[in-house]
Amino acid sequence: MKPIWNDTKEYDLKSGKYVKIWQGPQHPGVTGNMSLELLLEGDEIKLLKTHVGYLHRGFEKLMERRKFINCFPIVCRICVPEPDTNEYLFAAAAEELSGIEIPERAKWIRALNLEMARLGATVMGLGGQAGSFGLGTIGQWAVAHRDFLLDSFEELTGGRIYHMYIVPGGVRYEIPEGFEGRLEKTLVKIEKLLSDIDKVMFNNAVFKSRSKGLARIPKDWIEPFGINGTTARASGVSYDVRKDHPYLIYDQLDFNVTTGTEGDVYARTELRREECLLSINLIRQILAKMPKSGPVRTFIPDIMHWKIPAGETYVRAESGRGEYGYYMVTDGSEYPQRVHVKGPSYTHAMSLLEKLAEGNTNADIFGIMVSLQTYPPEIER
């Protein structure tokens, strides 16, 4: 394939025409966990180089030195806003390689958990998108509403941020009594929030003028850049792991994959609003369709010396940011030989961001980053 970007631009810094500035890695938010080296002419970005590695915690390597059960509490830490996908994928890979079948009810609860996590992360993402364009109120609303979901998580899993609920073999414990009703109240609140966001963000002259046409991704970039998730769907590519490679019980749920056409920041954000509504819909479907009783966990004997037969597998799931993948290699010992974590934004946050930043203004760079759902912790597993 012909490289779509083979750039050798040179800029003479001594000419006084350009200025080079660094953004990050000092900021605690997702856009500041990595560093951007920006070359500006006035306010216009001429060249962007991304630098990652500041958040490297070596999860993949840590896993090679931990027994399988001991990996489960650390994988969730790869992604703070949506840790459950990691928990699920690690468990799914280990279960597949060791031939463990999980109970039917556990599959539904896992899907419920994943949808709740996606909803929480996407709502907060909308707030982040608004915030990056100066609409701070929406950011506060979004974070508050994510907190309501965290209350539900706390009730269901015993933890607010890192749930550590999906374990190899199923889920840790039963859904508490009356949980469905309390979750429904939160869903109603979020629906109201989304309708407010419609009025205040999507029908907002500021947001529209700044995001429409910004960082447009043509459809033919999707494959070469490896773009996925809502970012790809906003450019008209219909790919959703839940639909194309159904896992857990997604084949028993009724939903359609929505796509956009424009591929700009506005289209991506709009699609994420749709995603929130879809998650709410799926949560309701799951609660209605799931088996009402039954075991939630398959017992794994000798968990402290759990040996998984030699083999390898790639498992994937649709996270809020696109396809999340775990590639696990086992050698028959008590430790994974290799676990490779493919975070969805890995392909967005470096080369694609560099390409998209060019010609845009310094003020828009964070808006672009959030719209690409860049997430440094999953670049540096």
Place this chain on the structure above:
Amino acid sequence: MSLKDIVSPFNAWKRAFEKPDTIVKPLSEREGSDLYRGFHINDIDKCIGCGSCEEICQNAAIDLVDVASVKAKPGDSGLRPLIDYGRCCWCALCVDICPTGSLGMSNDYTWISENSDDFRFIPGIDEKKWNRSEKGYRRSAESWLVDPNRQHMNEIEPDKRKKNFDEYAEGFTDEQAMAEAGRCLDCGICIQACPTHMDVPKYINAIRNKDLDEGLRIMYETNPMLEACGRICTAKCEDVCAVGHNGKPIAIRSLKRYIGDQTFKKKDEIMDLKPAASTGRKVGIIGGGPAGLTAAFYLRRFGHAVTLYEQHDKLGGMLKWGIPDYRLPADVLQREIDFILRQGVEVKYSVKVGKDISFDQLHKENDALFISVGAQIGSDMPIKGMETEGVYSGVEFLEKVAKGEKPFVGKEAVIVGGGNTAMDATRSSIRLGAKAKILYRRTEQEMPANREEIREAKEEGAELKILSTPTKIEKLPSGRLKIECLKMELGEPDKSGRRSPVPKEGSEFYIEADVCIMAIGQKVEPEFSETIGLKVTKWGTFEVHSDTLRSNDKVFAGGDCQTGPDDAIKAVAAGKKAAYFIDKQLRG
């Protein structure tokens, strides 16, 4: 862009008039959810310091530390978990693995201190506001990471097995052994409880790794009678097993037997024992039971010349003469003894010290002596009619059975006693064709015999008559025995902690039987202790230094003859200990 896009954002103001979801200054602390994983709590009395929490913690946040208020005892290491909250990730795997269920998490999550050391503490010992918290995460039976059910060894049906003396327990299959080994938490609380301190977790791990050769080598480090112990050991280890607190303990004894069963054919090859360099010193051992054989094995490993004096024509002591074949087949015992003898032990069979050879001569000929003659004489009951024909002592009866003599049991046999000898006598008389009735002066709960033995005896048809004791035995004209008995009641607990039986006035009753077997205890042969002139205790056992088993200059004593009648594993432990201290003395 339209006018609507300018006006619409003002909708945000609507929210300003709504009831806020949050308040600026929280008046009260928000409580965590019922399942919240907050600071740990630990029920110190329930905790046994097994260290499973420390083992599973992936952050190394837990250390087991010595706690002044807790004393170590069998089944309790005396240590308690100290948790470092700078490392804890609140995953609660420690709670999910905890075998006793003592560890939990409260729903408390706020705690402020300027001193960072305050975030390392021992839950349950250090006073914290959440120590008595009812809420928070606890593991349920379902979330326990350990399988509470043990594997059951295949056994021959009671109706079939009671017809002969064949071994009825078939040993673990490979699958059963793997499954059972998989239940072990490697905590090692059993090592201390085992008299000879066998490294149980290590050999169980060998099974897990399918390296039974290594398992055999590990076991020989502490016990050369492992095949016998794999069948008849009283398994003190299983009594303290951590998993036993909330489920069935690991079948440690059966796993030991499994390794022995799988490896005995290639034992010489696997062990590959090279003779140790000779020290030129000579040790005489009197009595070829488990204590004497064990001492002989390790003394040979140390390089001393060993001569064993055995009064019978076969070795094994109580294992040979006191335990029937259906529990410990003669060929299994013999092959194990043969392996010990192949290490170069000289045996003088049918030699009774004090009669065939003088003790003084042995004393002169050897650099050290180990006395392990056991407690071979059955104790008599101080009642009338003990000398009546048809009244046996338990050991006497079992010895006859072991020799294949088929002693007379008639149609009905009464066995007096509640220990393992009583159970052996009961089940042997059943196999010889009698109906067996056990008389025991306390209740089943107080019976010192293994629970398994009692259960199996009942399965085979033994009748248990508790709270009863014989007071007189007479011979009836028909040739049968008339046993006069008295009912008992349980009084205050005695020194052993068991409630002592008190006779109930006027509760006499009679039973008839063909034989009566008295299995109420054994003692050391008094003539032997008199001949050799060593110090004895008031119970007739040899008095020795409790740590070294040394009696005088070069004489050591151990096993039943020193402790009084006890189990095989204690004898093995005494043999190992004696060998160590004899070696130490001989090397100066």
